[in-house]
Amino acid sequence: MHTTDTTTARDTTTARDTTVTRAPGPAPAGLTQNSAVRGGIGESTLRPDGTLKVTGEFAYASDLWHEDMLWGFTLRSPHAHARITSVDVSEALRTPGVYAVMTHDDLPAATRYGLEFTDTPVLADGVVRYHGEPVALVAADHPETARRAAARIHVDYDPLPLVVDEATALADDAPVLHPDRDDHHAPYVPHPNMVHRQPIKRGDVAAAEALADVVVSGEYEVGMQDQAFLGPESGLAVPAEDGGVDLYIATQWLHADLRQIAPVLGLPEDKVRMTLSGVGGAFGGREDLSMQAHACLLALRTGKPVKIVYNRFESFFGHVHRHPAKLWYEHGATRDGRLVHLKARIVLDGGAYASSSAAVVGNAASLSVGPYAVDNVDVEAVALYTNNPPCGAMRGFGAVQACFAYEAQMDKVAAELGMDPVEFRQLNAMTQGTAMPTGQVVDSPAPVAELLRRVKAMPMPPARQWESAGEGADIRALPGGLSNTTHGEGVVRGVGYAVGIKNVGFSEGFDDYSTARVRLESVGGEPVATVHTAMAEVGQGGVTVHAQIARTELGVTQVTIHPADTRVGSAGSTSASRQTYVTGGAVKNSCEAVRERVLEMGRRKFGSHHPAWATAELRLEGGKVVTDGGEALAGLADVLEDEAIDIELEWRHRPTQALDRQTGQGFGHVQYSFAAHRAVVEVDTELGLVKVIELACAQDVGKALNPLSVIGQIQGGTTQGLGLAVMEEIVVAEDGRVRNPSFTDYLIPTILDTPSIPVDVLELADDNAPYGLRGVGEAPTLSSTPAVVAAVRDATGLALSRVPVRPEHITGT
Amino acid sequence: MDFLRPAGWEEALAAKAEHPTAVPIAGGTDLMVEINFDHRRPEYLMDLNRIVELGEWEVGEDTVRLGPSVPYSRIMEHLRAELPGLALASHTVASPQIRNRGGVGGNLGTASPAGDAHPALLAAGAEVEVESVRGSRRIPIDDFYTGVKRNALAEDELIKWIHIRKADGPQQFSKVGTRNAMVIAVCAFGLALHPATRTVRTGIGSAAPTPVRAREAEEFLTAALDEGGCWENGRAVPPAVARQFAELAAGACNPIDDVRGSAKYRRHAVTVMARRTLGWTWDEFRGVRRDDNGSARCA
Amino acid sequence: MRVNLTVNGRPQQADDVWEGESLLYVLRERLGLPGSKNACEQGECGSCTVRLDGVPVCSCLVAAGQAEGRDVVTVEGLAVHAEQRAAGACGTGTCGTGLDEARRWQALPPPAEGAPAAQPGQPVALAPIQQAFIDAGAVQCGFCTPGLLVAADELLERNADPSDADIREALSGNLCRCTGYEKILDAVRLAAARAQAATAGQGA
Incomplete structure (x- = not known):
């Protein structure tokens, strides 16, 4: 085995940066990526910060040190x-x-x-x-x-007196937690302890309900999940x-x-x-x-x-946590398996301060139907002020809670109709052209049925793998793992499916833009591009992708990623699966402007030497200006000489609209992303312990700018969803105190809890997005949780309406 | 805070006599968490790592003399034959890194009901040899745990050895947690068959204020096995006997509801673990492979 | 108090150490070695894993005073440790630099006049497991990486051909929140396969 891409890190620490030095390592900045191959988009180039991160020299915020500090x-x-x-x-x-x-x-x-x-x-x-x-x-x-x-x-x-839930928050005599609210939602909420309320109304639910052959309802609950990034808050x-x-x-x-x-x-x-x-990781926190x-x-x-x-x-x-939620859902369907209506109410506990609760409400409401075509919808989502821990952004952002509920409902309706749950979903799956419950028509590929087909078609993991060694049971492959709770007794396999829909980017009319400054110059006769943005690299690999985009657009090998700081314009948040789309888009846009400038300079200097300068489509490739026929016209270094091109531009995606306060109608989201999972679990039905055997995922990413990173995002998101399914919850006592603020009692999956995660990546371009890409990071976190719980239901026959599923729920204790 | 570094055992005893509030630290896997999170600020820390013999063990005729600082990873590796229950329990302790540092002395010193070694020690039968400048004494393991995170040590005493009866029959240990690795016990169960004395002993962790034995269950099973001639005829334990044993084991619990699990679940889980560990140990005693059904039952 | 210890082969001394400080704190804040990470400080995440006299431990749970006279290898010393092991100088993690060698040790070669601290493009020597983590995409935010590297390197030191279950068990004390562990498994498999290919190539 060998790698075709070599990566080295360079220290280009500037004089100003030396005020914070950390012996003996350089700052996590000034990374130059050299690539033996072209290293443009679509390739799995390696992280420019990889070497610093494996040697311990990468300076995290908690590693900083200053004389006299x-x-x-x-x-x-x-x-x-x-x-x-x-x-x-x-x-x-x-x-x-x-x-x-x-x-x-x-x-x-x-x-x-x-x-x-x-x-x-x-x-x-x-x-x-x-x-x-x-x-x-x-x-x-x-x-x-x-x-x-x-x-x-x-x-x-x-x-x-404490406000801890909907009843205590919205009571007439409830203590008002923020009596002097002046936010833009305050005038519209029915109670001052309600942060925001978003109804979604479409079609005629009453009429549809009358036509439904089956009506299935359910109540669901999602516990408070923590981002649990490993690098603690520091600076x-x-x-x-x-x-x-x-x-x-x-x-x-x-x-x-x-x-x-x-x-x-x-x-x-x-x-x-x-x-x-x-x-050291972020995930919204x-x-x-x-x-x-x-x-x-x-x-x-x-x-x-x-x-x-x-x-x-x-x-x-x-930091804030994922909103715990209580969800009530009612679906109606015809006997032949068509969903005809949805009524739902989603109550999110925002805790003591608003954080991004209002936007989470907008997401939960507008994505409440899931990736299905349902014409008649009556939904209300609200967030409350309480004395519980503040909740806000976490990977999946309102869509996670809804997905747990609607996917549980899909299985329930399918069972009621006697249909296969995957076929039922495929029958109702949205496609390009489907209208969302907000009225927004989805105008790029929405391969929901295809993603389900793909995960279902993947080969099943062999049964009773704990026996495969031949002698005795390998407890590491069984529920309970090293704790030696079963040698196969009580263990039942189950399989579950789920699919989800997540918006990409900031929504509801937010001016969502990013800024990129790109510099092109000749250093020692070699063209070097520098990309400067304020994008927060939190591990997702944005720095890798920016260099790839610069190489693709400017035809250079060497790209330096400048440290992110506030000396360049805003990049927006590293959240909402948006950075590759929006800051990636900004880098592409600035590179295009630089390229135009290079071509202008080239025409000025060399235009008289070759007619192609005036007539041909020109591009930058291999450090040269070339014609579309591949003929080299000039080296970039010769065009640039000692002149540097330096351009900083803002770039925005197409605008979205606020959702109507009464009906929720509006072009609310710029893009949607879809992932489907198949979970295979083994449950010790007597002890209520779960071992996830495999979590297969299929996701449409539009265009994988860096396939290795894309798969890493999908596997990581999938695992966080697994954690919510079976173990992760911040427990708040009746007195409002957090009972488990530690890694001893807030459990996240270990490598022995995490199964094999085969990933099938689809690339159906979204023509509105740079390179056709689709935001990747969050969608896999949505469907992973309900898929695992569906598999546990399949193994146990239990209804299981709350996550995380605890041994108590499975054993009735 | 002062840091004491006794170079030998006598020096440690003298230091403990002089500073009874000194907190011994060996693996540090409990104490350092408390210090890091500002839950505890001992006046003195006394490092026991320098006392080489505390990290050693000796296999005798009937017992293993185990140093309190012998890391769990070494127990797993070297004492699997002599102390199978403790070796299994050691394998469930936290993570490889923790097993490389922590030892049974720390579990005994902390005396948390959730300590993984306790059920195995209770089931095997053990004595804790403690010493002070005043002299030494041996505390039977059954008398060692005196309350929630309290033990029978006097303030000037240190744990010198743990004398554990060598296995004379199969032993098992099982622990329930909500993660497949690196988890603190929601509850745990240890079982040791003692064919030499035709007795059965048990240990339960995390299901009562202290680690406990399920004495009624032990007595019931010992009598039932005896009556059925099971030790001689090697037949399977009748399901009704196993069930009764498991229920009596749960009856020995006095659990609480906490963030790790409900009291009801803990009782239930002890029932299941008692039944399963009995099946595993008894099959091993009979020389039956796990997947044979053993149609003959002792009656 | 004062603590003397050997870190990555070099004798080190830390002064004014508070008695409640962990080895992790001393490494990070007193010895300029922040590679070992402070993710949980309760032995639950493994990000602070170092070799203490050759044995992988959570340095957050070792009292600084307990490290007196001990030999510590951190992620910063992993490449040299692996190189020495490959050269047959050390197979246990306990044998650091000799006393004479240590006396000649220098932190970094002094930079040439006017030159940046590190020479651009200078190849960085990495341990095989470090290279494998990069190549397999096992690094995202990287905060768990140093501890995982120390643990994985020790696994391969005692088991050159681990099964997947062996890898999972050996790394079960190291939490990662970004990757879902799949690429970490890939990285360990890759390092093992490369070592075997290299051994086979030598006809050994």
Whole structure:
């Protein structure tokens, strides 16, 4: 075996970057990719940051270090809802080694921030609304000093009545958690504890219901899932001589952070300079601020660099989670298997602060039907303010919860009709041209039936693999694994299918754009492109793809990926499966502009030497300007000489529209993506333990810009869906306190829980998207969960309406 | 916090006598979590890793003298024949990295009901030899666990050896968790057949405030096997006997509802594990392969 | 307190260590070796895996004082460790650099006047398992990667031809949130296959 692509990393650390140096490794930046082959789109080129990541030199946010640096620590509320009656920081301040203690009273400017609603206190302002809410900050010379000092901050709390669910949130006499709401949804909600409500109405449900031969309803519940990215929230804030601050940070969206941080610091945005540090995964959990403003506040207060690193315990309180949901669904179908109507109500628990709850509502509502053609729809999705942990973005974003419910319903309706569940789905599958319940006609391929066909056609994994060794049982292949709970007793196999639909990009009229700066110059006689964006590389491989796009568009081999920072325009968030589409699109667009400039320069310099300059279609290839016939006209280095082309442009996808507040009608989403799964599980039916044997996936990706990365995204997303199906849940006690904020009790799949994940990738181009690509990251997270649960239902015969499925549910205990 | 590094056993005992609040640290797999998460700030940490003999074991005529710091990975590898139950339990401990560091002494010192070694020690039969500057004593394992995360050690005592009866028959260990690896026990069950004395012993983890034996179940099964002449005729255990044994085992539990599992589930799971481990050990005793049905039953 | 230990073959000394500090903290914050990662600090994720006297352990659960006089190999030393093993110098992970060699050790060659710290295009020597992780696409965010590399390298050291079940068991203490583990399995298989091909090529 050999690889055809060689990759090396280069250190092009600039003088400014050397203010943060981390002996002995260079910063995770300034990556130049050399490729022995062309290395353009469609190839599985290797990560430019791979070498740094395998040698331990890649500098994640928690790895940063600065001379004279202090450690920040956050004191958090032990109560879910309480009035703060007094705060005494004097003993903490007297602790040797402590440089600053800050509470709400010490904030210099704006005291609240938020992604969509400015409702989140920087530090609690007399009331705490969830367990773990930040109350005070300490900066000290050692993390232990900071912790000890924080323990000496005396806070008196007067507990307040709790809002924990729909009944307590929407009661007439419910405590109103945000009495001074001024957000754009506030005027339209029926209760101030409702963040947002989105109905979707289409067709005539009453008439359709009368025609339905079978009507099947069900109630479903989705637990609170955590992103559980491995790199904890962290960053380093360095005060600057100009009164500003430099923040080195792991985030998903630099400019959104900046927009929220600057007012809190009372600084203009140009005095808050942000540079992306190494990011240890994100999955939505870094879309909101965590310690960003806190570190900057402490740095400006003390005049010293301040580093904050959450530990795993604190990380569970430091970011939002996936909305837990309660869903009621009712489908009607004719005897021949046609879905005629859907009624649904989806209640999402947004927790104490809004975060992106409103957008999650929009997704849950508009994608509530799933990838099916249903003409008559009456759906309502709402998100609530409660005293539970704040919830917001996580991979799948509202579509995950809906998919669990509608896919359970599909199996139920099929069973009621006596139909094969896959055939039933295929019969009702949407296609290109189908109208969504929002009225939006899907105008690119929607191969839902084909994806199902493909996963169903994959060969089945052999039965009783634990016996294949010949002697005894290999417990590693059985439910319970190494815990030695069964040698085959009680083990039953089940198979389940599911398919899902996810929107790509920001929706509902959001101005979703990205910015790319591309520079082309000749270095030592060789053309080199530099791509500079503010895209947060969180592991997804955007940096790999950007280099591929630049090679394809500019015909160069060497591409340097500039560190992501706020010195270039916004790239938008690394979320919503959007970065390859939107920032990839921006890079392509800027490269095209650079190419035009090169050709202009070429015509000017060499146009008189060859008629093709004026007449032929020209492209850049192999470091040269060539005709469409392949004739080389000039080397790029000769065209450029010592001139550099440097272009920064914004690029947007076609606009979307807000959904109508009453009917939910509108062109809400720019693109849809589809994935289907087949799960094969083995269940120890006596102990209720599950072993997933295989999770086959088929997904349409439009165009795989980097097939290796695409498959990695699909397998990773699939595994997070598996986790939600059988183990992952943040458990909140009746008193609103989180009971399992640790990796001991919040379980994510290990390699022994994760099966073989064969992937079948379809490439049906979306003509509206760059290269025809389709966002990849989230769709596989949707259908994985219901497929696994369907397989467990198949093995056990149980209804199983809640995820994660626990042994108690299977054993009736 | 002070860090004590006794170079030998006598020095450790002296240090513990002088600083009774000193917390011994060997594998660190419990204690360091508490320190990292700011749940505990001992006045003194006493590193036992320097005391070489605590990481050694000796196989004697009837017992294995196990050093408290012998890592689980070595028990799995080297003591599978002598201590099969403990070796199986060791294999279920956390992860390979943890098994390379943690030892039985830590499980005993912490005395968490969820410690994986306890059911195996209870089922095999063991004594914990503890010592202080005042002298040494042996605590039968049945008397060792005195409450939730409490044990019979005096504040100046350290665990020197664990004397575990060598297996005279098949042993099994089974543990339920909601993940297929690296999981803390929701509950666990250990079973040891002792053909030499024609007795059966059990151990249950995570289903009561302390690790416990299911004595009534043991007595019932011991009597039933005896009555049926099963030890001699080697016939299968009648299903009704196995069922009764399993139910009595569950009856020994006094579990709680917590984030890892419900009390009801724990009782149920102990029933299932008791029945299965009995089947596995008894088949092994009879020399029957697992998939033979063994139509003859002792009656 | 002061802690003396050998890390990646080089004698190291850390001063003013707080007694409650972990080996992980000392490596990351005092010795400039942040390769070992701080993902959970409770022994549940394996991101901080190092070899302690040759044995893979979670460095977050080793008290700094317990590392006194011990030999530690981290991801930063993995390439050299693998090279020495291949040369037959070390098969256990316990044999680091000799004392004389250690005295001559330098962190990095001093950069030439005016040159950047690292020479562009300079090939970086990688351990076979490191190269395999890159080639197989086993790295996404990379936060779990250092711990996985140390654990996988140790697996291949004692089992040159592991079955899939062996790989899964050996890596069951290392959580990854990005990849779904498939490419990690591929990487370990790839490293094993390459080593076997190389051995076969030598006629050994």
